[in-house]
Amino acid sequence: MDDLFVKVTTKMILPFIQIYGIYVIIHGHLSPGGGFSGGAIFAASIVLYTLAYGLHKGQKRMPHSISSKVETGGILFYIGIGFVGILAGYPFLTNKAAGFPMGELGKVMSAGLIPMVTVAIGLKVMSTIVTLFHTMLEED
Amino acid sequence: MKLDLSLIANNINYIGAMVLFIIGLYTVLTHSNLIKKIIGINIMETSIFLFFVSIGYVKGAVAPILDPSTGEKIFVNPLPAAMILTGIVVAVSITAFSLSIIIKIHEAYGTIELDEIMKIRSVEVDE
Amino acid sequence: MSSLHFPVYILMLLLAFAVTIPLHKKPYGRKFQVLMLSVLGVSWVMALLELLKVLWDAPYSYTFGNYERGIGIEFLVDEFSALMTLVVLTLSVLIIIYALRDLEHEIESSRMYSYFTLVFLMIFSMIGMIFTNDMFNLYVFMEILSLTSVAIIAIKKKKDTLMASMKYLMMGAIASVTILMGIALIYMVTGALNMSEINLEISRVWALYPRNILLAMGFMLTGFGIKAAIFPLHNWLPDAHSSAPTPSSALLSGLVVKAYVFAIAKIMYRVIGENISVNIGITNYIIIFAVMSMIMGSVFALTQRDIKRRLAYSSVSQIGYIFLGLALASELGFSAALFHVISHAFMKSALFLSAGAIIYKTGIRDVKKLDGIGYEMPITMTVFSVGVLGMIGIPGTSGFMSKWYLGLAVLDAGHPELLAVILISSFLNALYYLPIIISAFLRERPGKPLVMHRDKLPRTMKVSMVIVALGSILIGLFPHLVMDIIQRAVPTFIGINLGL
Numbered sequence: 138m139d140d141l142f143v144k145v146t147t148k149m150i151l152p153f154i155q156i157y158g159i160y161v162i163i164h165g166h167l168s169p170g171g172g173f174s175g176g177a178i179f180a181a182s183i184v185l186y187t188l189a190y191g192l193h194k195g196q197k198r199m200p201h202s203i204s205s206k207v208e209t210g211g212i213l214f215y216i217g218i219g220f221v222g223i224l225a226g227y228p229f230l231t232n233k234a235a236g237f238p239m240g241e242l243g244k245v246m247s248a249g250l251i252p253m254v255t256v257a258i259g260l261k262v263m264s265t266i267v268t269l270f271h272t273m274l275e276e277d
Numbered sequence: 278m279k280l281d282l283s284l285i286a287n288n289i290n291y292i293g294a295m296v297l298f299i300i301g302l303y304t305v306l307t308h309s310n311l312i313k314k315i316i317g318i319n320i321m322e323t324s325i326f327l328f329f330v331s332i333g334y335v336k337g338a339v340a341p342i343l344d345p346s347t348g349e350k351i352f353v354n355p356l357p358a359a360m361i362l363t364g365i366v367v368a369v370s371i372t373a374f375s376l377s378i379i380i381k382i383h384e385a386y387g388t389i390e391l392d393e394i395m396k397i398r399s400v401e402v403d404e
Numbered sequence: 405m406s407s408l409h410f411p412v413y414i415l416m417l418l419l420a421f422a423v424t425i426p427l428h429k430k431p432y433g434r435k436f437q438v439l440m441l442s443v444l445g446v447s448w449v450m451a452l453l454e455l456l457k458v459l460w461d462a463p464y465s466y467t468f469g470n471y472e473r474g475i476g477i478e479f480l481v482d483e484f485s486a487l488m489t490l491v492v493l494t495l496s497v498l499i500i501i502y503a504l505r506d507l508e509h510e511i512e513s514s515r516m517y518s519y520f521t522l523v524f525l526m527i528f529s530m531i532g533m534i535f536t537n538d539m540f541n542l543y544v545f546m547e548i549l550s551l552t553s554v555a556i557i558a559i560k561k562k563k564d565t566l567m568a569s570m571k572y573l574m575m576g577a578i579a580s581v582t583i584l585m586g587i588a589l590i591y592m593v594t595g596a597l598n599m600s601e602i603n604l605e606i607s608r609v610w611a612l613y614p615r616n617i618l619l620a621m622g623f624m625l626t627g628f629g630i631k632a633a634i635f636p637l638h639n640w641l642p643d644a645h646s647s648a649p650t651p652s653s654a655l656l657s658g659l660v661v662k663a664y665v666f667a668i669a670k671i672m673y674r675v676i677g678e679n680i681s682v683n684i685g686i687t688n689y690i691i692i693f694a695v696m697s698m699i700m701g702s703v704f705a706l707t708q709r710d711i712k713r714r715l716a717y718s719s720v721s722q723i724g725y726i727f728l729g730l731a732l733a734s735e736l737g738f739s740a741a742l743f744h745v746i747s748h749a750f751m752k753s754a755l756f757l758s759a760g761a762i763i764y765k766t767g768i769r770d771v772k773k774l775d776g777i778g779y780e781m782p783i784t785m786t787v788f789s790v791g792v793l794g795m796i797g798i799p800g801t802s803g804f805m806s807k808w809y810l811g812l813a814v815l816d817a818g819h820p821e822l823l824a825v826i827l828i829s830s831f832l833n834a835l836y837y838l839p840i841i842i843s844a845f846l847r848e849r850p851g852k853p854l855v856m857h858r859d860k861l862p863r864t865m866k867v868s869m870v871i872v873a874l875g876s877i878l879i880g881l882f883p884h885l886v887m888d889i890i891q892r893a894v895p896t897f898i899g900i901n902l903g904l
Contacts (some may be wrong), residue, residue, distance in 0.1 A: 167342075168342060169340075169342070171362070173362055173365075173366055174362075205426050205427065206427065208423070208426075209423050209424055209426065209427055212419070212420075212423045213420060213423065213424070216416050216419065216420055219412075219416070220416075222469075222470070223409055223412070227470045228409070228412075228466060228467060228468055228469065228470050229409070229412045229416075229468050229469070230468050230469045231469050231470040232469060232470075234470055242343065243343075243344070269373055272377075273376070273377060273380065276380055298585070302578075305574070305578065311570070314574060318574070318577045318578065318581070321578070321581045322581055325581055325584050325585055325588065328585070328588055329584075329588050332588065332591065332592050356597075357591075360540055363540075363544060364584065367544075367547045367580070370547075370551060371551065371573070371577050371580075374551060374554070374555070374573065375570070375573050375574070375577075378558055378566060378569060378570050378573065379570075381558075381561065381566055382566050382567070382570065385563050385566060386563070394567065398563075398564075398567070401563075
């Protein structure tokens with residue numbers, strides 16, 4: 138699409154969508170949302186960019202090599218956090234007993250391993266949705 | 278048996294979920310366009326999510342977010358909401374995957390109506 | 405304490421390897437094959453150690469996150485789960501060794517990495533489904549299994565694979581939605597998702613809300629019936645299993661369908677409990693559907709000319725045997741059904757692998773044109789004959805032992821007419837399998853000799869086929885190895901609650 142209105146509006150509104158997505162991911166343990174919703178909102182911004190500016194520029198902004206590495210890194214980070222529990226002698230994915238810092242109720246840095254896992258899930262979902270979209274557009 | 282209106286009005290969520298389920302099943306079975314079948318499966322999954330969430334509702338309760346300043350209250354059951362999040366992910370994956378297969382079918386057969394695909398296939402098998 | 409973590413080690417090793425496969429940049433070659441087989445070998449050794457540990461001590465449960473049972477996800481490791489995991493890993497290793505050379509001619513080389521990612525994710529989800537003790541965790545693993553098993557059919561881009569995979573995906577999606585409805589109905593009245601906890605409450609709930617339990621059982625039986633291909637709902641299976649690449653057919657027909665049967669067995673006996681299942685009358689309906697499956701599957705197979713479609717319809721009929729054993733609701737019936745799960749996995753894999761070898765070398769898929777092929781491919785046809793003899797039920801093979809146990813269970817439950825059905829079905833099995841062997845070994849080829857597509861069968865394919873056939877003969881000659889483990893595991897399922 139080569140519409141001037143769409144391009145200018147997209148350029149202005151994109152950072153706000155991304156900040157909202159990052160907010161939902163980081164406050165996943167305090168308010169509704171969490172990894173999947175925040176990741177989907179963040180991915181919507183990149184999909185909007187691809188729709189407005191064309192596939193070539195969209196793929197330069199988020200190339201396939203970076204997104205596949207982010208996907209793999211997300212899951213390996215999750216498995217690594219789970220293994221911290223095993224190294225301490227407790228079952229997989231243990232929260233308090235394995236020594237994660239708990240913090241106070243209601244603050245952002247609290248609840249042990251939940252924020253770290255939420256960030257990993259958010260990154261992975263974002264890269265998956267963008268990869269799906271670019272692959273489906275490439276087929277033509 | 279007595280069919281008073283309060284019985285229907287109290288359980289309207291469950292009745293709505295069942296009606297949506299049947300509408301979705303009808304759409305999958307009768308339309309011959311492949312994309313309409315996928316829309317039918319999405320309608321069925323939405324009805325299941327409605328059913329699940331309305332199980333956890335407690336009358337006169339608030340959203341299950343713990344706020345340390347206002348004290349203890351009665352909360353809605355948060356467990357079905359967490360399960361539905363996983364269910365939505367599954368529904369999105371199935372939709373994305375079936376749409377990719379439909380793109381390939383369109384390249385191979387030239388059409389996405391099931392009647393015409395069956396005609397092309399029966400001509401091929403007879404050769 | 406570290407040996408208790410084995411379920412997690414196996415699952416996380418497979419998942420971590422599956423996720424790092426797309427990072428390989430070099431073209432598909434020798435080093436990747438060696439790496440893949442070594443990862444599978446390590447998992448196999450861990451599964452064997454787990455089985456030995458469970459046989460030495462007692463079954464145990466493992467909760468994630470150090471929470472107690474009602475809050476966290478629980479894995480219940482008993483003897484049959486460990487045995488089934490070992491069988492899944494053994495067959496996967498052998499089929500992947502076969503696939504290393506066979507796949508080069510079936511799918512493009514740029515997709516080989518994706519294929520193995522999907523196979524590893526499939527094995528991961530099957531092992532997860534076998535171990536889990538939590539209803540919603542079962543649903544999540546079932547969805548991963550459903551999506552990846554469609555993907556390894558659709559990865560071969562020909563016209564009929566696309567339509568077959570679309571049909572499988574649609575019916576699988578409807579089945580998943582129906583199963584989730586059943587889970588929601590059970591959660592509504594009991595308020596718990598852990599299978600053992602639901603079992604503790606179910607008798608009290610059955611007195612208060614009988615219709616809820618009846619609806620939930622109906623929905624779940626329909627959903628799992630579509631996925632495990634019982635008679636009226638089996639339409640997707642012949643297309644899907646016959647047009648897929650050969651290693652995918654062997655994996656699907658031998659392992660994936662059995663995982664769903666295991667799940668419905670767990671739900672009927674561990675969650676709902678044996679007396680309620682019999683009281684509702686579900687078991688009578690399953691007996692009717694199983695009998696129709698056994699007979700109609702064989703009748704349809706008689707009319708097929710493509711060799712893989714014939715094997716796929718035979719799968720439908722064998723699943724009927726397993727459901728008949730499950731529906732008898734006695735200890736003998738249950739152990740006979742579980743024994744047939746393992747023996748059918750070996751026999752059907754042997755049949756599919758040797759049929760794939762014939763198609764690889766000669767390109768012929770029609771059954772009537774296989775005259776005299778036993779002289780040119782003796783090892784392949786021997787493996788095929790071992791599988792066929794097992795399917796018919798000749799003494800000395802594992803198929804005979806499973807029919808024997810099933811016959812004893814049927815007589816013990818007081819239904820002698822079902823024994824006649826088993827015998828008729830074995831006769832029909834012979835009717836469509838024996839002509840293939842007879843024409844392959846005993847008939848001369850009319851006209852000009854056979855034109856081969858390729859010269860020699862690769863050694864990896866021959867070795868894996870022979871080992872699968874040897875496994876089947878081993879179970880047939882020493883059935884007590886498997887049957888003892890199953891009979892120790894049955895009390896955990898039916899009736900007695902271990903209180904873990």
